[in-house]
Amino acid sequence: MAANLKISPLSAMSDFQDWARTVALDMERTLEILLPAANIAPIRLHDAMRYATLGGGKRVRPMLAFAAGLVTQADPERVKIVAAAVEIIHAYSLAHDDLPCMDNDVLRRGKPTCHVEFDEATALLAGDALQALAFELMANYRLADSSETQILMQQLFARACGSVGMAGGQAIDLANVGKQITLPELEFMHILKTGALIRAAVRLGAYCGKPLREAEMGQLDRYGKLVGLAFQVVDDILDCESNTEKLGKTAGKDQDANKPTYVSLMGLMPAKQFAAELLRDALDALGGFGENAARLRQLAAFIVQRQH
Amino acid sequence: MAANLKISPLSAMSDFQDWARTVALDMERTLEILLPAANIAPIRLHDAMRYATLGGGKRVRPMLAFAAGLVTQADPERVKIVAAAVEIIHAYSLAHDDLPCMDNDVLRRGKPTCHVEFDEATALLAGDALQALAFELMANYRLADSSETQILMQQLFARACGSVGMAGGQAIDLANVGKQITLPELEFMHILKTGALIRAAVRLGAYCGKPLREAEMGQLDRYGKLVGLAFQVVDDILDCESNTEKLGKTAGKDQDANKPTYVSLMGLMPAKQFAAELLRDALDALGGFGENAARLRQLAAFIVQRQH
Secondary structure, eight states: OGGGOOOOOGGGOHHHHHHHHHHHHHHHHHHHHHSOOTTSSSHHHHHHHHHHHSSOOOOHHHHHHHHHHHHTTOOHHHHHHHHHHHHHHHHHHHHHHTSTTTTOOOEETTEEOHHHHSOHHHHHHHHHHHHHHHHHHHHHSOOSSSHHHHHHHHHHHHHHHSTTTHHHHHHHHHHHTTOOOOHHHHHHHHIIIIIHHHHHHHHHHHHTSSOOOHHHHHHHHHHHHHHHHHHHHHHHHHHHHSOHHHHSSOTTHHHHTTOOOHHHHHOHHHHHHHHHHHHHHHHHHTGGGGGGGHHHHHHHHHHHHOOO | OGGGOOOOOGGGOHHHHHHHHHHHHHHHHHHHHHSOOTTSSSHHHHHHHHHHHSSOOOOHHHHHHHHHHHHTTOOHHHHHHHHHHHHHHHHHHHHHHTSTTTTOOOEETTEEOHHHHSOHHHHHHHHHHHHHHHHHHHHHSOOSSSHHHHHHHHHHHHHHHSTTTHHHHHHHHHHHTTOOOOHHHHHHHHIIIIIHHHHHHHHHHHHTSSOOOHHHHHHHHHHHHHHHHHHHHHHHHHHHHSOHHHHSSOTTHHHHTTOOOHHHHHOHHHHHHHHHHHHHHHHHHTGGGGGGGHHHHHHHHHHHHOOO
16 A cells, blocks of 8 residues: 555655754754753863764654654654664764774765864764763653663664664674675665664654554564665765765765775666665555654655755 | 771782682673674674673772672672673773774783774774673663663663763863873862773662662762772872783883873872772771671772782
8 A cells, every 4th residue: 555655756745844854953952952061071072072963964863763753652752862862873973983994084964074173082982972872861761651661772772783783884884895795795784884773763763652563563663674775775876976065975985985885786777776666665664554654654755865 | 987997918818809700700701691792793893892801801890890789689690780781881991992093002901902903993893882782781681670770770870981971081081191180180080081980880789789778879889989089099000110011001101191190190109098098988988888898898908909
């Protein structure tokens, strides 16, 4: 059924765009409050933590958490916290990823990267402290009806961040530089590197609300997995087709770094077809959810059709 | 009363030394099991995580957790997990601290540091993944009688790791290099850098067992704070007096790095007196606990009298 849903072009989705803007603004305000104030010691560290997190980003992961929360009628005050925790992990991963010993990048969200604006040690420690802050938030607030569910949420969140999640994906990404790898190997890397946190955002948002049956949570997780992969395929396409100004980060850097991408392994047109297939499958996974999943559907379309 | 306790010289504390050895061996086995196996992908990352954590270290923090657990008759199976989580955070902090952009050290626990044995990016990611693993452990096991208490433990643990805890202390430490600072400023730095995690180890160990009255937990925390500070003062003394072979890490590096220390600010003899005072105050804080706190008392003496 969902596969037959007509997805309007983004230009026509003004209602979605309003919602997305509201979520992004709300997220910014929430992060402003949850991050340590810049006038509290250690000032330079707190300044760097705020710099790395505030004032930019598409806030795709928070949007996914909020959209998933709508499926379970979750209290937005709870979803705010998990969305912030996920976004803070994302921000820390970018600060570390941009370091000279990693991707050595100087531009992020149209601004100098954290270690360029501050220094390497501060960017490293800001990332470390952001990770701790994300876990602190997951313990500082009531996020589910039962403490047992909250501990389950913490488990899946920590796992998504760790060596068989995001950090593991980054390690595989680095190991792949200059190597001939297969499409399944590329997929495995991305399922960890960007996929794990995106999937976690979806599940965490849903866990904030009414309990789902296991099969339903499985379908949501399938949606998260497919959307996470689509996100990366589109990233590779944009890295190849767009320019630095539009992206707000260095364009063409994967190619320059001799990194395998969906475009380099599949070619540009097949990569675009693959993204479209992933979108279709993601919508399919939401088939049983009806109108409650409308934002999740629009979000999947947004992720695949975005221009930056 | 406790101030009058006669603390035997370490050479006579064979019972304590047996206990300490047992805890250290037990911790090593526990970490062996809790760390991801080295034959699971991503292999190099898991290898680095194990390298950074296993096969060395005094395991002072686990000992503190176990000794505090004895005060509340905690189940050792619970204490094992919090002790491992604390030690894993300690290991990650060392891997990051040794990086070229931080202390740039090549020797740790008598072995090449993680980034020398592997590479900088791997050491960075291993540290990141270790931090996530520590928080995963704090959610994967039942650690207290109630889930509410467990969430409280996670809170204090995350806070001890973050920007007003360990990571914050490291940021202040770096900012202090080459600066004239006062003794209170040095103390503030150390209370965060090493003190926060040591205090957390004591409180977490105690939380695994029977609930304490608030005043009792306060006294335990006071003990943790004083012992944490004593640990650092002794570290500074050893860095000045010992040699690289004995320490298993580069001796004299604080002086070389132009870092303010208790020895450089107070002089050697006053620093030794200060350590002795901290020990006395730490024993004082345990006055109300009787025989249950015997290991905590011995441990404080061990920390102050150690030779490496």
